[in-house]
Amino acid sequence: xxxxxxxxxxxxPRLWLAGGWLLLALLAAIFAPLVAPQDPLAQDLMLERLPxxxxxxxxxxxxxxxxxxGRDLLSRLIFGGRIAFIxxxxxAIAACLVGSTLGLISGYFGGxxxxxxxxxxxxxxxxxPVLFAILLVAVLGTGLSSVILAIAIIDWTRFCRVxxxxxxxxxxxxxxxxxxxxxxxxxxxxxxxxxxNVVPSIVALLxxxxxxxxxVEAILSFVNLSISTDDPxxxxxxxxxxxxxHQAWWVLVFPLITLILTVLSFSQFGEALKTRFDPVLR
Amino acid sequence: xxxxxDIRDLSAVLPNGQRVLRSVSLAVQPGxxxxxxxxxxxxxxxxxxxxxxxxxSSVRIVEGDMRLEGEDLGKLQPKARRTxxxxxxxxxxxDPLTALNPSRRIGSQMTDRLVRILGWSGERADTRIRQLLGxxxxxxxxxxxxxxxxxxxxxxxxxxxxxxxxxxEPRLIVADEPTTALDVTVQKQIxxxxxxxxxxxxxxxxxxxxDLGVVxxxxxKVSVLYAGKVVEEAETAALxxxxxxxxxxxxxxxxxxxxxxxxxxxxxDDAVLAGLAAEITAADQAWRRPHx
Numbered sequence: 001x002x003x004x005x006x007x008x009x010x011x012x013p014r015l016w017l018a019g020g021w022l023l024l025a026l027l028a029a030i031f032a033p034l035v036a037p038q039d040p041l042a043q044d045l046m047l048e049r050l051p052x053x054x055x056x057x058x059x060x061x062x063x064x065x066x067x068x069x070g071r072d073l074l075s076r077l078i079f080g081g082r083i084a085f086i087x088x089x090x091x092a093i094a095a096c097l098v099g100s101t102l103g104l105i106s107g108y109f110g111g112x113x114x115x116x117x118x119x120x121x122x123x124x125x126x127x128x129p130v131l132f133a134i135l136l137v138a139v140l141g142t143g144l145s146s147v148i149l150a151i152a153i154i155d156w157t158r159f160c161r162v163x164x165x166x167x168x169x170x171x172x173x174x175x176x177x178x179x180x181x182x183x184x185x186x187x188x189x190x191x192x193x194x195x196x197n198v199v200p201s202i203v204a205l206l207x208x209x210x211x212x213x214x215x216v217e218a219i220l221s222f223v224n225l226s227i228s229t230d231d232p233x234x235x236x237x238x239x240x241x242x243x244x245x246h247q248a249w250w251v252l253v254f255p256l257i258t259l260i261l262t263v264l265s266f267s268q269f270g271e272a273l274k275t276r277f278d279p280v281l282r
Numbered sequence: 283x284x285x286x287x288d289i290r291d292l293s294a295v296l297p298n299g300q301r302v303l304r305s306v307s308l309a310v311q312p313g314x315x316x317x318x319x320x321x322x323x324x325x326x327x328x329x330x331x332x333x334x335x336x337x338x339s340s341v342r343i344v345e346g347d348m349r350l351e352g353e354d355l356g357k358l359q360p361k362a363r364r365t366x367x368x369x370x371x372x373x374x375x376x377d378p379l380t381a382l383n384p385s386r387r388i389g390s391q392m393t394d395r396l397v398r399i400l401g402w403s404g405e406r407a408d409t410r411i412r413q414l415l416g417x418x419x420x421x422x423x424x425x426x427x428x429x430x431x432x433x434x435x436x437x438x439x440x441x442x443x444x445x446x447x448x449x450x451e452p453r454l455i456v457a458d459e460p461t462t463a464l465d466v467t468v469q470k471q472i473x474x475x476x477x478x479x480x481x482x483x484x485x486x487x488x489x490x491x492x493d494l495g496v497v498x499x500x501x502x503k504v505s506v507l508y509a510g511k512v513v514e515e516a517e518t519a520a521l522x523x524x525x526x527x528x529x530x531x532x533x534x535x536x537x538x539x540x541x542x543x544x545x546x547x548x549x550x551d552d553a554v555l556a557g558l559a560a561e562i563t564a565a566d567q568a569w570r571r572p573h574x
Contacts, residue, residue, distance in 0.1 A: 181373050
């Protein structure tokens with residue numbers, strides 16, 4: 001029993017790997033000017049399309065090679081991480097706050113509130129998300145805050161749906177009825193008895209949403225609708241890499257790997273956190 | 283002295299017009315244990331929920347009134363009703379697994395109600411809870427108060443819930459099949475605990491069960507329910523000595539006996555059911571729906 005509990009309380013390898021990658025990427029992004037080996041914007045046509053370090057012709061200091069303008073790929077990835085993380089955190093938190101609040105209200109109070117909110121969500125989800133995002137950014141104008149806003153506006157429905165369903169399940173539990181008998185107010189019950197049990201799902205979704213925000217930001221950068229083209233972004237690098245795939249595959253492959261690892265880590269990290277937050281599963 | 287709980291002619295309907303409670307009348311005197319027996323779907327739990335004000339929103343009370351210590355619950359404003367019910371009643375639920383919030387510690391769940399709803403000081407609530415945990419024979423209250431519900435066994439959780447129900451000294455406790463979800467061995471202990479605390483605190487209990495054995499052990503009076511209608515009401519001893527209604531007799535005959543486990547179970551006789559159906563139809567015809 002004690003042994004089993006100790007094992008379960010321990011950090012799972014999933015949490016280690018996912019959390020480790022995210023921490024590494026986050027730290028690199030925060031301290032980008034210190035960590036990046038080169039200036040991400042410095043062009044040098046003498047150094048164009050250098051291969052990564054293990055191939056012939058690689059230059060020291062350019063670990064992952066350079067793109068067609070001779071800019072260091074690793075440095076660009078590190079600086080691109082800044083935008084990816086800012087968008088991930090800001091957009092996911094905004095979507096979470098709006099979506100979870102509405103989902104909680106909709107699931108707990110039911111009736112008219114539920115009907116109105118659910119219909120809005122239905123209509124919202126009928127839009128193809130990427131097209132919606134491109135449209136929104138076109139309307140709001142490019143720039144970091146527009147991208148964040150666009151992602152939040154599109155993805156709050158994801159939180160709303162899931163949290164509504166979870167809340168409805170929780171609201172039927174006997175302890176909610178007990179609280180009503182004891183004389184607690186509706187809002188108090190919603191926050192104390194229902195929300196506390198929905199938090200693990202919110203945490204998991206939040207982490208998942210951060211991964212999704214990274215993808216959406218990359219897509220917007222890919223179609224050149226994110227922020228100014230001067231700042232390196234993962235999507236922007238991928239778009240450039242696509243053009244030189246036959247001459248310099250690394251310009252496409254490394255940002256893709258970075259993107260995939262980050263998105264996967266966010267979703268795995270969320271799942272692992274959910275398990276730890278849940279007193280029953282723990 | 284007025285009854286602790288007095289229900290008169292209570293009728294409730296589903297949205298499709300079907301009656302789930304058919305002019306139910308019953309009174310529970312202060313300090314009395316009233317058993318409510320019947321098969322599943324007979325409406326026993328529904329009566330308990332009606333008293334506690336937590337009927338499902340689809341069920342509508344169309345007639346009758348309920349008085350809690352003389353106060354007409356139907357005439358009170360919702361807020362006043364909630365306060366009254368919260369202060370004077372409590373529930374011992376059927377399933378101890380789902381009746382405690384899994385993400386909060388036992389201690390805070392138990393004291394919270396005394397502090398927030400009844401305005402006790404934290405210290406007083408804590409002392410009171412520990413005293414009650416002692417009464418339900420929990421020997422290590424410190425560990426239990428710090429535990430999350432899933433860390434306790436079903437029997438322990440039911441003890442905690444019993445302690446919580448008695449903590450605020452309610453006048454009436456609704457016990458909704460409190461032993462059904464437990465092991466047979468634990469059932470007996472829990473039943474004995476409820477009976478003991480009931481005697482010591484002088485609390486009236488509306489004891490919902492389908493188990494006639496439990497009825498005989500704990501209650502002074504019994505109401506037998508079928509299809510939302512009280513078909514027989516009597517002192518427990520009198521009921522077991524001489525059941526009047528054919529359905530009550532059939533129920534008694536249907537109770538399995540541990541002394542003869544190989545005897546085949548007797549279902550309720552078809553003739554009895556036909557008689558009941560006729561009785562229900564007659565009652566429904568005699569009853570004019572107050573709102574058409």
